[in-house]
Amino acid sequence: MLLRVRDLQVHYGPFQALFGVSLEIDEGEAVCLLGGNGAGKTTTLRALMGALPISGxxxxxxxxxxxxxxxxELAAMGMIHVPEGRELFPSLTVLENLELGCVTPGTRRRSAETLAVVLDLFPALRGRRRQLAGTLSGGEQQMVAxxxxxMGRPKLLMLDEPSLGLAPVxxxxxxxxxxxxxAEGTTIVVVEQHIHHALRVCGxxxxxxxGRIAQExxxxxxxxSDRLRAAYLGM
Ligand SMILES: Nc1ncnc2c1ncn2[C@@H]1O[C@H](COP(=O)(O)OP(=O)(O)OP(=O)(O)O)[C@@H](O)[C@H]1O
Ligand SMILES: [Mg+2]
Known part of the structure; x- marks a missing residue:
């Protein structure tokens, strides 16, 4: 088991956002977190990433x-989060933003090698390495994110709505x-509203x-699932 989450509880002040979320993710799996607006998807990822205090x-x-x-510390252990809204540094170049992903001495040493893999995956970024991230299109920014x-060589890559705001193509x-x-062996957890895409990539x-797991x-x-189709597919 790569990740085992038991009974996660999160409060924002007096407001309880998560009521005992439990998840189990095996190495090599791709797992999606689905749910409507405000269901607690981002909160779950942020709590897992140590970005929010948990209350249980x-x-x-x-x-x-x-x-x-x-x-x-979690990033150095291989748990890496691609946040909702991308959070790039707009006045740094594409290359500088990518290099910020090298969070350990080991990943910094291998940054040239990993960069070659990343540029191979996102050829559109190759010619834009020196361009300021703030001047990229939304899709290009998502590629940088x-x-x-x-670049941090994740064991577990957690992505929050990677398709947000992008054209269908x-x-x-x-x-x-x-x-x-x-396919290269990285475990993925992805929050996604386009559920047909999530369902295709994720097992x-x-x-x-x-704030609760309603179905798994x-x-x-x-x-x-009729319930899911009704809620997200409008079917
Ligand atoms: N900083 C905050 N302070 C107070 N309440 C918050 C805060 N962040 C989130 N919430 C509340 O917690 C609940 C879960 O929010 P969360 O952002 O996790 O939802 P989500 O499933 O990611 O939704 P979306 O699909 O809209 O991104 C919502 O009711 C939201 O209003
Ligand atoms: Mg969210």
Whole structure:
């Protein structure tokens, strides 16, 4: 088991956002977190990444308890988060943003090698290495955000709505890239509103509703779920 989350609880002041979320992710899996606006998807990822204090529950990464570790420690352990809204540094170049993803001395040493892999995955960035990130299109920014995550050589790559705001053709491109990243052995957790894409790339999924896991299962079963179809596919 790569990641085991038990009974995760999160409060924002008096407001409880997560009511005992439990997840299990095996090495090499791609798992999606689905759910409507405000269901707690971002909160779950941020709590797992040490970006939010938790009020209960445990998180084990490869058998080690990590729920009170800081984000940078988790990143150094291979748990890497591509945040919602990308969060690039607009006045740094593409290359500088990518290099910020090298979070350990080991990944810094191998940065040229990893950069070659990232540019191979995102050829559109190759000619834009010196361009300021703030001047990129939305799709290009998303590529940099995912590329920055990959520069840290993740064991577990967690992406929050990588397709947000992208034209359909770019959404396809992002998911094709995730399929390649998965094929190379990286474990993926992805929050996604375009559920048909998430269901294609991911083997399993969890559905959050009101801060609780309402459904879980293989994506084949979730794709057939009347409740999910009604909620997200408008079918
Ligand atoms: N900083 C905050 N302070 C107070 N409440 C918050 C804060 N961040 C999130 N919430 C609340 O927690 C709940 C879960 O929010 P979260 O951002 O995790 O949802 P989400 O599933 O990611 O939704 P979306 O699909 O809109 O991104 C929502 O009701 C939200 O209003
Ligand atoms: Mg969100």
């Amino acid at each position: 529950g445990t998180v084990e990464l490869l058998g080690q308890r990590v729920e009170h570790r800081a984000s940078h 995912i590329g920055r995550g990959l 770019l959404v396809d491109a992002v998911f094709a890239t995730l399929e390649r990243i998965k 399993r999924g969890y559905v959050l509703e009101g 299962g293989s994506t084949a079963d979730l794709g057939r």
